[in-house]
Amino acid sequence: MPSLALIAHPDSGRHDTGWGHPEHVGRIRAIPRALRYDPELFHLLEHREARHATHEELALAHDPVYVSTVEELAARGGARLDADTVVSEGSWAAGTAGAGAVLDGLDLAFGDGPRRSFCAVRPPGHHALRDGGMGFCLFGNVAIGAHYARRRHGAERVLIVDWDVHHGNGTQALVQQTADIRFVSMHQWPWYPGTGAASDRGPHANVWNVPMEAGLAREVYVAAFLSAVDAATVGFVPDVVLVSAGFDSLAGDPLGGFTLEMDDVERLTREMVSRAEHWCGGRIVSALEGGYAPERLGEACVRHMRALV
Numbered sequence: 455m456p457s458l459a460l461i462a463h464p465d466s467g468r469h470d471t472g473w474g475h476p477e478h479v480g481r482i483r484a485i486p487r488a489l490r491y492d493p494e495l496f497h498l499l500e501h502r503e504a505r506h507a508t509h510e511e512l513a514l515a516h517d518p519v520y521v522s523t524v525e526e527l528a529a530r531g532g533a534r535l536d537a538d539t540v541v542s543e544g545s546w547a548a549g550t551a552g553a554g555a556v557l558d559g560l561d562l563a564f565g566d567g568p569r570r571s572f573c574a575v576r577p578p579g580h581h582a583l584r585d586g587g588m589g590f591c592l593f594g595n596v597a598i599g600a601h602y603a604r605r606r607h608g609a610e611r612v613l614i615v616d617w618d619v620h621h622g623n624g625t626q627a628l629v630q631q632t633a634d635i636r637f638v639s640m641h642q643w644p645w646y647p648g649t650g651a652a653s654d655r656g657p658h659a660n661v662w663n664v665p666m667e668a669g670l671a672r673e674v675y676v677a678a679f680l681s682a683v684d685a686a687t688v689g690f691v692p693d694v695v696l697v698s699a700g701f702d703s704l705a706g707d708p709l710g711g712f713t714l715e716m717d718d719v720e721r722l723t724r725e726m727v728s729r730a731e732h733w734c735g736g737r738i739v740s741a742l743e744g745g746y747a748p749e750r751l752g753e754a755c756v757r758h759m760r761a762l763v
């Protein structure tokens with residue numbers, strides 16, 4: 455049986471931001487293209503089409519009024535939620551498939567497997583707030599997943615790690631009230647969205663923010679990230695690990711100044727896999743967040759999946 459599911463949905467391509475927008479449809483198309491150069495990996499994956507998350511599932515983390523608003527705006531042809539966050543006609547289908555992919559990954563992890571999933575989805579999710587989208591994000595896919603794992607699968611403790619170059623402010627906002635969900639976010643500082651100071655630990659001290667300068671040596675980021683993960687899991691054994699896999703932390707990304715390379719993607723992934731094996735029988739659900747150089751993004755997803763397999 456395959457050890458890794460690749461969960462995707464063609465509706466991810468229906469979230470139409472326009473080609474001038476950094477979070478354009480070419481990002482998601484780059485993933486199957488990169489996978490074509492690795493036919494061996496392709497055949498090792500369990501390929502799954504995501505389901506669409508329901509209103510009730512989205513409301514695990516969002517205000518139901520906001521959820522309905524996104525659906526209505528999409529049905530009316532779209533609107534702009536802020537300067538860079540777009541709802542298009544296809545965005546409801548894309549957004550619900552993105553969250554649904556993570557929920558499917560959790561159903562597999564807690565069911566008959568595979569224990570590990572990578573959700574190749576867009577729009578990303580980690581900036582989305584309870585009652586509004588921001589920073590290209592509509593729904594907090596990973597945060598919804600964390601609450602779903604607890605509610606639906608009886609997971610007590612959930613660890614979320616986020617190596618996107620931007621602070622996962624939405625994820626933090628959507629999970630920090632739940633002490634048994636721990637959140638580790640490494641991000642460029644100062645940088646968009648301006649939150650994520652190390653001193654911001656949330657009301658239950660269950661948040662580990664790791665703000666980092668741009669342009670440091672690659673290994674400094676890797677070490678800082680892993681040491682935060684280890685600090686966050688002292689006396690805390692997660693039942694599942696969720697990964698906000700943002701690949702805008704790679705060198706050369708137009709929206710970030712970190713210096714990670716493909717080998718670091720592999721290293722970070724392997725480190726999380728081995729910890730998850732130790733903690734929870736290897737349950738990991740990873741979801742794509744940022745990454746705005748499509749070719750690099752495609753390659754990074756392949757390296758990430760290689761390490762997850």
Ligand SMILES: [Zn+2]
Pocket residue numbers: 618619620700702743744745
């Ligand atoms: Zn980002």
